[in-house]
Amino acid sequence: RIQTKATARSRLFSLSDCLLKYLLFFSNLLFTVLGLVVLALGLWGLINKESFAQEKIGQISTDPMLVFVMLGLVLSTLCLSGCVGALRENCCLLQVFSATVLVLVAAQVLAAIVAFSLQGQIEGYLRSGMLAAMVRYQDDLDLRFITDEIQIGLQCCGADNYRDWEVNMYYNCSAPGVLSCGVPATCCVDPLENGTVWNSQCGVGSQQLDEFSAQSVIFLGGCLGGMSRWIEQHTGLIGAVGMVLLGVQIITLFITTRLMDNIQCSKDTR
Numbered sequence: 001r002i003q004t005k006a007t008a009r010s011r012l013f014s015l016s017d018c019l020l021k022y023l024l025f026f027s028n029l030l031f032t033v034l035g036l037v038v039l040a041l042g043l044w045g046l047i048n049k050e051s052f053a054q055e056k057i058g059q060i061s062t063d064p065m066l067v068f069v070m071l072g073l074v075l076s077t078l079c080l081s082g083c084v085g086a087l088r089e090n091c092c093l094l095q096v097f098s099a100t101v102l103v104l105v106a107a108q109v110l111a112a113i114v115a116f117s118l119q120g121q122i123e124g125y126l127r128s129g130m131l132a133a134m135v136r137y138q139d140d141l142d143l144r145f146i147t148d149e150i151q152i153g154l155q156c157c158g159a160d161n162y163r164d165w166e167v168n169m170y171y172n173c174s175a176p177g178v179l180s181c182g183v184p185a186t187c188c189v190d191p192l193e194n195g196t197v198w199n200s201q202c203g204v205g206s207q208q209l210d211e212f213s214a215q216s217v218i219f220l221g222g223c224l225g226g227m228s229r230w231i232e233q234h235t236g237l238i239g240a241v242g243m244v245l246l247g248v249q250i251i252t253l254f255i256t257t258r259l260m261d262n263i264q265c266s267k268d269t270r
Contacts (some may be wrong), residue, residue, distance in 0.1 A: 017262040021086050024255050027081035028097075032076050039072025049141060064142040082256065089263050098256040105249050112242070127224055130159045131167055137169050137184070148186040154226030157219045158185035163207055166224065173207060181207040187218045
């Protein structure tokens with residue numbers, strides 16, 4: 001009878017061990033593929049813009065595509081270690097994986113605390129970042145795309161107001177070109193003529209208008225205010241997404257620890 005109970009317990013243990021092993025393997029395999037896709041996207045962006053060229057290599061550290069490269073590299077490397085560690089039942093790789101996940105969880109909690117306590121300074125950093133993107137608006141396709149998406153999505157113009165576009169050398173009122181004293185078309189209230197044709201010149205001369213005249217042509221409000229309002233309106237959603245992501249990582253950490261214990265116990269009973 002004792003031997004029968006021990007055999008049943010051993011089978012149950014083996015089943016749970018197998019479930020944990022393949023659950024960890026397939027989840028990490030999925031995120032490894034996702035990481036490789038992000039990495040490939042980042043590298044494609046850098047190569048497509050010729051960011052590795054000698055005259056541009058000095059500015060590569062501020063290229064938004066570098067974020068995709070680093071994120072994809074970290075994600076694919078980390079998840080690959082967990083994937084191989086689970087499949088091969090390698091405690092060394094699983095320890096590296098679990099330790100890294102633990103560090104990431106701690107870093108995210110710390111970042112959330114710091115972000116909450118330094119809300120005023122973060123707004124200053126966002127303002128500086130957006131103004132820097134506006135300065136390079138015509139020269140960097142990625143920064144241009146990001147700025148346009150923000151202005152279209154939030155229906156805003158500039159960092160604090162539409163006159164912030166003065167910082168751009170092409171939209172500056174002292175510039176010689178046709179864009180002088182203007183704003184991008186994504187600042188326009190209605191950039192489409194007859195609802196079909198995109199009018200890229202709809203913001204020309206807008207900085208010379210007073211607010212009353214400009215409000216029928218372009219959005220007057222800055223994007224920083226729009227971001228603040230969007231965050232306030234979606235605080236619950238942001239918190240829920242953050243908790244889900246944190247919960248997934250904690251569950252992954254628990255599964256990895258449990259799997260390592262099972263592997264060690266299995267080795268001890270042999």
